[in-house]
Amino acid sequence: MKLSVFTVATPDLLPEELAQAAADAGIEGIEWRFKEIPAEAAEEKPSFWRHNRCSIDPNGTQEDLLRFKQAADKHGRRSLAVVPYLTCGDVEATEKVMQVAKLIGASFIRVGIPGYDRTRNYNELYDQAVRYLHEVQDLAAAYGVKAVVETHHLTITPSAGLTHRLVSHFNPQHIGVLYDPGNMVHEGYENYRMGLELLGPYLAHVHVKNGGYRKTPSEDGSSASWSGEWVPLDQGAVPWKQVIQDLQSVGYEGYYGIEDFSGTFESREMLLRFAEQMNIWADHKQSV
Template identity: 70%
Template sequence: MKLSVFTVATPDLTPEELAKAAMDAGIEGIEWRFKEVSPEAADESPSFWRNNRCSIDPGGSEEEWLRFKRAAELYGRKSLAVVPYLTCGDLEATDSVMKAAALLGASFIRIGIPGYDRTSNYNELYAQTVAYLTEVEQMASSYRLKALVETHHQTIAPSASLAYRLVRHFHPDHIGVLYDPGNMVHEGYENYRMGLELLGPYLAHVHVKNGGYHRAIAGGPGKAVWGTSWSPLDEGAVPWAQVIADLQAVGYDGYFGIEDFSGTHASREMLIQFAEKMELWTNLKTV
């Protein structure tokens, strides 16, 4: 089993500290967050999405970007991915991310897809995304890497089947899917094995986190509102032992990348716990 870490989940560590912590935990791959830290957030305590000390600045120089490659190499780790927050259709920003990924020797990037909030018609958003992916496929081929659509709540690809509907037009060498069962707790749940069977060769990477449900507003009959929140890996709604068994059943041999937002453990301990739990779940008997 190959393990990686998406540095959004380790905001208090510098690139060098993260690479060493990954080595100590037996985690091979690093997915570098590609996002600037705003000046107003720089003096805040470290946090996942604001003052994240393990982020590549898109506005930085190539020499600044190479710091992350050197950090990984110093501790024998692999720069697996560059993970940005792209807007669908922004080809200039997409090219910049691919340039950074190629510089670091990464294998894939995450691309942007539209959100869905009932204000725009899904079919129009779908057409826009397919047009964007058509351009992205050519760019990915040129850079010799893969661009991934993530299964993510509140987008037009919350499930495996809707992600597949986007990527099926393209060659799986250049366009694929980042499968995230933790996101599917919030929206997009389908039988895991069925979704994985549908994705076939487009299944390119897996993120590991968990979430659960709570009753947010009681209301009257038919008006109850349920909310979701992030959970420790072994306490949420995702049955990870089953998911791993389903991934094995379809022949998945890629990386499992930790993206734990529960805040249960400090970063270094979180990485160790992740590696230990993945080994445990891999050896459990499931249906």
């Protein structure tokens, strides 16, 4: 089983510290977060989406960029991906990320997909995404870097089915799917094996995290609302042992990338526990 870490989940570690921690845990691949730290967040406590010390600054120099490759290389890790927060249709920014990925030897990037919040018709957003991905596909072929679309809540690709509908226009050598069952707790659940069978050659990568549900009664107690929240890997709604079996049933041999947002453990311990738990689940499958 090949393991990786998306550095959004290790905000307190510098690149060199993260590479060492990954090596200590037996995690081979690193998915580098590609996002600047807001100036006003620089003095804040490290956090996933603001003061993340393990992020590539899009405005960095080539020397700054190569720091991440060197950190991985020093500890025998692989720079697997560059993971930005792109806007659908921003071809110029997408090409810049492709260039960075090629520079540091990463094999894929995440691309931008329209969000969905009821303010625009899905069909318009879908057409916009198809036009964008046609241009992305050309870039991916030119740079030798795959572009992946993530199954993500609050977008037009929350499920395997809707993601497949979008990517099926394209060559799976250049456009793939980042499958994230944790996101599907919030929105987009389908039978895991059925979705994976549908994705077929488009399945490019898997993110590993877990979520659960919180019930909030109304003030008068007459009704209640439910919302998703992040929880530790072995305590959520995603049955990861089953998901791993389903992934193996379709011949998946790629990486499993940790993206734990529960905040239960300090980063180094989280990585060690992730590797230990995934190996237990993998061993269970082999013994069945």
